[in-house]
Amino acid sequence: MTSNAARVHSEPAVYVYEAPLRLWHWINALAITVLAVTGYFIGSPLPSMPGEASDNFLMGYIRFAHFAAGYVVAIGFLFRIYWAFVGNEPARQIIVPAVFNAEWWKGVVHELRWYLFLTKEPKKYIGHNPLAQLVMHVMFVWGMVFLIVTGFALYGEGTGMGSWQYELFSAWVIPLFGQSQDVHTWHHLAMWLIIVFVIVHVYVAVREDIMSRQSIISSMVSGWRSFRDTRKTEGDEF
Amino acid sequence: MTETFYEVMRRQGISRRSFLKFCSLTAAALGLGPEFAGKIAHAMENKPRIPILWLHGLECTCCSESFIRSAHPLAKDVILSMVSLDYDDTIMAASGHQAEAIIEEIVEKYKGNYIVAVEGNPPLNEDGMYCIVGGKPFVEQLRYATEHCKAIISWGSCASYGCVQAAKPNPTRATPVHKVITDKPIIKVPGCPPIAEVMTAVVTYMLTFERMPELDRQGRPKMFYSQRIHDKCYRRPHFDAGQFVESWDDEGARKGYCLYKVGCKGPTTYNACSTIRWNEGTSFPIQAGHGCIGCSEDGFWDKGSWYARLTDINQFGIESNADAVGGSVAAVVGGAVAAHAAVSAVKRAANKGEE
Numbered sequence: 001m002t003s004n005a006a007r008v009h010s011e012p013a014v015y016v017y018e019a020p021l022r023l024w025h026w027i028n029a030l031a032i033t034v035l036a037v038t039g040y041f042i043g044s045p046l047p048s049m050p051g052e053a054s055d056n057f058l059m060g061y062i063r064f065a066h067f068a069a070g071y072v073v074a075i076g077f078l079f080r081i082y083w084a085f086v087g088n089e090p091a092r093q094i095i096v097p098a099v100f101n102a103e104w105w106k107g108v109v110h111e112l113r114w115y116l117f118l119t120k121e122p123k124k125y126i127g128h129n130p131l132a133q134l135v136m137h138v139m140f141v142w143g144m145v146f147l148i149v150t151g152f153a154l155y156g157e158g159t160g161m162g163s164w165q166y167e168l169f170s171a172w173v174i175p176l177f178g179q180s181q182d183v184h185t186w187h188h189l190a191m192w193l194i195i196v197f198v199i200v201h202v203y204v205a206v207r208e209d210i211m212s213r214q215s216i217i218s219s220m221v222s223g224w225r226s227f228r229d230t231r232k233t234e235g236d237e238f
Numbered sequence: 239m240t241e242t243f244y245e246v247m248r249r250q251g252i253s254r255r256s257f258l259k260f261c262s263l264t265a266a267a268l269g270l271g272p273e274f275a276g277k278i279a280h281a282m283e284n285k286p287r288i289p290i291l292w293l294h295g296l297e298c299t300c301c302s303e304s305f306i307r308s309a310h311p312l313a314k315d316v317i318l319s320m321v322s323l324d325y326d327d328t329i330m331a332a333s334g335h336q337a338e339a340i341i342e343e344i345v346e347k348y349k350g351n352y353i354v355a356v357e358g359n360p361p362l363n364e365d366g367m368y369c370i371v372g373g374k375p376f377v378e379q380l381r382y383a384t385e386h387c388k389a390i391i392s393w394g395s396c397a398s399y400g401c402v403q404a405a406k407p408n409p410t411r412a413t414p415v416h417k418v419i420t421d422k423p424i425i426k427v428p429g430c431p432p433i434a435e436v437m438t439a440v441v442t443y444m445l446t447f448e449r450m451p452e453l454d455r456q457g458r459p460k461m462f463y464s465q466r467i468h469d470k471c472y473r474r475p476h477f478d479a480g481q482f483v484e485s486w487d488d489e490g491a492r493k494g495y496c497l498y499k500v501g502c503k504g505p506t507t508y509n510a511c512s513t514i515r516w517n518e519g520t521s522f523p524i525q526a527g528h529g530c531i532g533c534s535e536d537g538f539w540d541k542g543s544w545y546a547r548l549t550d551i552n553q554f555g556i557e558s559n560a561d562a563v564g565g566s567v568a569a570v571v572g573g574a575v576a577a578h579a580a581v582s583a584v585k586r587a588a589n590k591g592e593e
Contacts, residue, residue, distance in 0.1 A: 043548060043561070045499060048490055049480045058480030115578070117585060161454070161464045175455050179535040180466075180506035185549045185560050192564025196571045203575040207582055 013226040014126050016090045017219055021083055024076050025220055031072040032194060038066040039191055043184075067155060074148050090127030094136040104130050122212045124227055132204070139197040143190055149173060150187040154180070243282035243445065257282075264446075267439045269461055281446045288445050289344050289352040291383050292326035295376045296369045296403045296412050297358025301394040302328050304431035307517065308438045324352075327371070338372045341383055353444060354384050355391040359400060360418055361410035368410040377418065389450060390415060390424045391440065395533060398426035398457075405539035416457065425450050426457040428509075430533035435514050436462045456536075458508070467504035467530050470512040473497065491527060501545035502529030509534040 017025075041062050049056040084095035098104040111131035113119040123129065128136065149169060156163060156170030157180060177183045209216040219225045241249075247257055261282065262275035294302075306329070325340045327333075332340065344352055358376075361368035366375030384390055392415045395401040403412035416424045427440055440459055443451045451459040468474065476482070477496040484490055484499060498505070504512070507530050511522040523530055529545070532538040542550025548559035 045480060045482060048482045048484060048495065053475040053479040053481055056479035056481065060478040062480075117581065157466060158469070160469070161460065171455055178537060180508075181503065181532065181535065181541050181549050184506060185551065188548065188560035189564055192560070192568055195564070195568050199568065199571050199575055203579065207579065211582060211586060
């Protein structure tokens with residue numbers, strides 16, 4: 001922070017995250033939390049319920065919550081892909097990152113250097129920085145595609161042959177993995193991938209909110225990105 | 239003209255009344271409507287019998303043992319007499335060269351119009367020397383017998399998937415039939431062993447209608463392998479209620495709770511055990527208080543403990559599962575994040591100091 005900027009405090013702001021995208025973000029975050037918790041308890045159920053079977057439906061409710069949240073995430077994901085095409089530039093970035101652009105890769109390297117404490121300050125971006133785009137694209141977008149496809153394949157086993165879930169997903173996914181048990185294992189591993197992503201995502205969001213030259217967390221609430229200085233903004237073209 | 243099934247049965251001393259009972263029983267077992275009993279009877283009275291060669295590779299004969307214990311004694315007699323007339327080296331009367339000659343005879347006489355049922359599988363290492371039948375590697379007998387056959391039935395998990403002899407590290411390179419014979423229609427009837435009634439019903443269906451039953455993508459007859467054990471399990475209400483056997487001989491085990499937490503593979507196993515059951519419909523593993531081990535699924539020997547719900551992931555060391563791997567990674571990442579945060583804070587404080 002320069003002494004000049006400290007004296008003349010100005011925070012220019014840009015509207016980056018449109019309302020539908022923000023709504024998707026928080027609904028998705030909530031649904032993923034429900035999915036991870038219920039999914040864990042499907043794999044390792046809670047202690048047995050006392051009383052008659054007819055008086056209890058705990059696993060049933062847990063599984064229902066998992067399936068319902070799964071539908072929310074799947075439909076939300078379809079909407080998110082749609083929004084990448086009709087929404088603004090930042091909405092496109094994590095779905096189709098500019099991997100064929102050399103400048104963009106330089107941006108990735110610069111961000112990596114910033115995280116390795118090798119550079120003094122990060123660049124400013126209106127949308128996501130290139131490293132964030134890359135990580136979100138690889139871990140989150142493809143992780144979610146994998147989880148949605150394997151998830152529907154497992155769900156289709158319950159709805160049975162002839163159901164659209166079975167015909168569209170189970171029929172080819174389960175033979176592809178070998179057998180149902182393998183699909184369970186991979187679905188479970190992918191959950192941990194998303195948990196790791198969430199840990200990094202939340203940490204980085206908090207850290208950048210404090211240490212970078214731009215707002216992060218409040219932007220996903222209000223949609224406005226404010227900048228802490230008036231110098232050049234990078235990566236407008238991405 | 240070859241004799242018909244009906245003629246064979248009458249020659250075996252089976253009354254017409256018993257024959258008709260068999261036809262209706264088979265129609266019911268195959269899930270067909272009542273009018274099909276007559277169709278089956280008509281087919282059996284008029285169609286020439288299709289010969290079956292029953293070959294044995296690397297196997298334990300549990301499929302044959304299961305087959306001859308088919309619930310309805312009549313079904314067993316009928317099918318067995320039809321089959322054993324041709325070739326099945328463990329239960330046929332002939333032996334030695336006399337027995338082996340039958341294969342040649344059938345192949346020559348019924349070119350393109352006989353069925354090969356395979357129990358077990360061929361090992362391919364050392365040119366197939368790990369399984370010798372009649373002085374020759376089994377894989378050669380298999381290739382010879384199937385060259386002109388109409389279709390192949392892969393009996394049991396050995397022929398369908400490889401089973402125990404193909405479990406890691408598979409020293410003999412035991413290989414399921416469909417990976418050795420690639421140009422013939424193959425129907426898989428997995429299980430270790432398959433259910434007797436499923437086996438007899440599949441044979442009856444193929445002999446009667448002269449076509450394969452409808453198969454799923456993995457080549458299994460849909461009529462018996464389209465649902466999981468879990469879908470029709472009589473302990474399912476305890477699963478939905480969240481009532482589990484936590485450990486052997488606990489209160490839950492005595493009350494017949496769900497065996498999911500002690501590793502039951504019912505939710506991932508496609509078979510008809512929970513509906514048809516075993517030994518004349520007496521029981522099946524879950525009814526006897528033990529979880530399903532998933533014996534009719536591909537590679538069930540290599541999926542880790544039969545008593546754990548989460549499957550082992552061998553690449554990450556012994557007794558590793560999705561939670562162990564994922565949890566460790568998450569812990570490492572969490573630790574790295576905490577360390578990174580600490581360094582960031584120190585750096586920031588240092589920078590503030592400079593200003």
